[in-house]
Amino acid sequence: GAVVSQHPSWVICKSGTSVKIECRSLDFQATTMFWYRQFPKQSLMLMATSNEGSKATYEQGVEKDKFLINHASLTLSTLTVTSAHPEDSSFYICSARKKVGNLRPYEQYFGPGTRLTVT
Amino acid sequence: AQTVTQSQPEMSVQEAETVTLSCTYDTSESNYYLFWYKQPPSRQMILVIRQEAYKQQNATENRFSVNFQKAAKSFSLKISDSQLGDTAMYFCASQGAQKLVFGQGTRLTINP
Numbered sequence: 001g002a003v004v005s006q007h008p009s010w011v012i013c014k015s016g017t018s019v020k021i022e023c024r025s026l027d028f029q030a031t032t033m034f035w036y037r038q039f040p041k042q043s044l045m046l047m048a049t050s051n052e053g054s055k056a057t058y059e060q061g062v063e064k065d066k067f068l069i070n071h072a073s074l075t076l077s078t079l080t081v082t083s084a085h086p087e088d089s090s091f092y093i094c095s096a097r098k099k100v101g102n103l104r105p106y107e108q109y110f111g112p113g114t115r116l117t118v119t
Numbered sequence: 120a121q122t123v124t125q126s127q128p129e130m131s132v133q134e135a136e137t138v139t140l141s142c143t144y145d146t147s148e149s150n151y152y153l154f155w156y157k158q159p160p161s162r163q164m165i166l167v168i169r170q171e172a173y174k175q176q177n178a179t180e181n182r183f184s185v186n187f188q189k190a191a192k193s194f195s196l197k198i199s200d201s202q203l204g205d206t207a208m209y210f211c212a213s214q215g216a217q218k219l220v221f222g223q224g225t226r227l228t229i230n231p
Contacts, residue, residue, distance in 0.1 A: 034219070043210060043221045044164075091162060095219075106152050106214050110164035 003027050004096050006111035013084055013118055020080045021114045023094030030096035033077040034108060035069060038091040050077050074099070084118040091115050121146045121213050125222035132201055133230050139186075140196045140225050142211030152214040153187065155196045158224075159207040167209070170194065201229045 003026040013019045023033055032051050036044040048064075050056040050071035058064045066088075068080040077096075081088050095108040123144045132138045144153065155167040170178045170187050178185050182199045198205055206229045211222040 038162075043223050046218060046220075049217065093162075093164065095164075104169075107166075107169070108214075108219055112161070112163045 001027055002096075002098065002109040004094065004109050004111040006092075006094055006114050008114060009112065010115040011117070013116070015085050015118055016083055018080055018082045019084055019116060020078055021092055021094075021116070023077045023079070023096070023111050025075045025096045025109070028096075028109075029074040029099050030077075031074065031099050032097040033071055034095045034097075035067075035077075035079050036093040036095070038093060038113075040091075044093060047079075081116065084116070086118045089116055089118045121148070121151075121215055121218065121220040123211050123213050123220050123222035125211055125225050127225045128223070129226045129228070131228040131230060134201060134203060136201055137197060137199050138201055138227065140198075140209055140211075140227065142194045142196070142222055144192050144194060144211070144213045144222075146192075146213055146215060148215040150216070153185075153194045154212045154214065154219075155183070155185070155194075156210045156212060156221075157205075157207045158210065164210075168196065198227075203229050203231060205229050 005024045007022045035047045038044045047062045048056045048058045048069050050069045052071050052074050056069035071077040091113050093113045094111045151172045153170045157165045157167050168178050168180045168183050184197045186195045208224045210224045213220050
């Protein structure tokens with residue numbers, strides 16, 4: 001299997017506070033993890049790509065100082081939304097790619113998502 | 120750059136019917152992969168089917184099959200004998216060397 005978990009599944013925070021979302025690959029090692037954002041009734045938009053032990057690569061238009069990504073181990077990546085505001089409310093999804101060498105190195109395995117509401 | 124276009128925002132069919140979802144894509148990469156994902160109300164992304172672009176044979180997974188037209192850059196999904204559990208958002212996606220790019224999605228409703 002290739003199971004990816006996210007914690008928390010939903011979170012409500014007050015404007016101005018920071019919130020951390022964890023993404024874990026439970027039964028495999030992930031060299032690369034991805035963070036997506038999905039607004040209601042819209043598609044997934046890639047925010048950033050993180051490789052274990054190195055700095056994340058952010059997509060154009062994504063504020064790296066606002067969305068801090070850390071990929072400290074081969075099974076854990078975190079997304080911290082700093083000084084959150086209501087416009088940051090969204091559904092955040094992570095995915096992970098297995099270490100190179102497996103049958104389908106290009107394939108991503110998705111977490112169940114985290115719903116963030118900023119009041 | 121990669122782009123993926125799904126021109127059908129919504130579709131609705133009766134249970135047991137066959138339905139085809141359309142997708143076109145554009146990529147400058149020579150080696151790429153195409154996917155259809157299903158996102159039910161739980162919002163968990165579920166891989167429905169994958170197609171390696173270098174393979175000419177259309178992929179099939181039980182009731183799901185694709186019509187991959189490489190020259191036309193078309194990648195449609197056919198669902199046969201549709202079931203109520205197939206009701207979901209369906210996203211077409213293209214994977215290049217690094218990025219997975221999604222289309223806008225098609226909301227499919229299967230009616231009893």
